[in-house]
Amino acid sequence: MEKKNFFNEETKELFLGNFNEESRNTYSYVFRNSKEMEELIEKDVYDFTINQIGKLLESLKLSTSNAAKTYGRVISSYINWAIENNLKSEPNPLKHIGNEWFEQFVNKIKLFITEKELIDIEEKLVNYQDKVIMRLIFEGVSGYSLSELVNLTKEDIKGNTLRLIDEKSGERYLEVSDRAIKFIEKAIDETIYYNKNGTSEGRRSTAPLSQNDYVIKMTLLRSDQDSNKKSDKHLIYRRLSTISELFSLEYLTSKSLERSGMIKMGKDLLEKDGKLENEQLAKIAERFAVKKVIINGYETYNYFMLREFINIENIEDLYGK
16 A cells, blocks of 8 residues: 555645645645644644644644744645635634744754753763764764664774765765764773763673774673674663763753754854855755655755754854854
8 A cells, every 4th residue: 555645645735736846845844744643633734723733833842933933834824725725614723823822832942952062061971982972973973773873893984084884875984073083092992881971889880891893882791792793773872861861961862962963064054155055954964864855756855854953043042143
């Protein structure tokens, strides 16, 4: 059975036929995100009440007011089209809603960090195994199931260029900072891991690290463990979770770190080029190996999704005007 992109797909495709490629991409992204709730209540989003629209926006955990307003404009436009085409008889519930109504649906949790905040955290970490994870994700090393990280070995480093192996996308090369190279070299040489960032006491306060050429190393909890075995994504998730708890950073995940790095690159490109448009977003997407999507038969980046967090609002919020 063919997988549907949207709830009530035929109707939405008729609506999308009125727009150019970029607008269609934006509207399609909204409809893909509304699909789950539409299926749950068995109702097309054009028939949502104002409360149901609010529940949808709340569920999306939007990071900026601009994103919330954009979703609102898309839904309102679709409702108006449904009314004009006799698919809906009731008035548009968003017709007299002002922009301030959408502010309540912006996620108030601090989702992203600046590079200065990252450095402050790095300076407090005692294990280079932890420092290198945070730094490399921030600079664009990730991949499917974090495979670019777990596959990275000593032999993959030539100067400041890393040879990265993604288990789905294959090989690519990425230039990283001097700070990242320093952390990589120190992490490779580490032999002991200090549990809970050195605050753990008793017999399990430290653990030996596997001695191999991988940058990210397993802790050896038993004498018979295979020291040549590489780590996996779950080890990285556990270490990030521990850092999150120790420093009260509830938002800290591999995804939030990656997006923080993308915003930082957006800031740098905005300062350099004087603009933050598709050209700049494409450079960010390439560095962070963002997967392309098919739109009207062409492969392209989902620029609407990228703009949800790589935007001037987030840059000014994090780095100032």
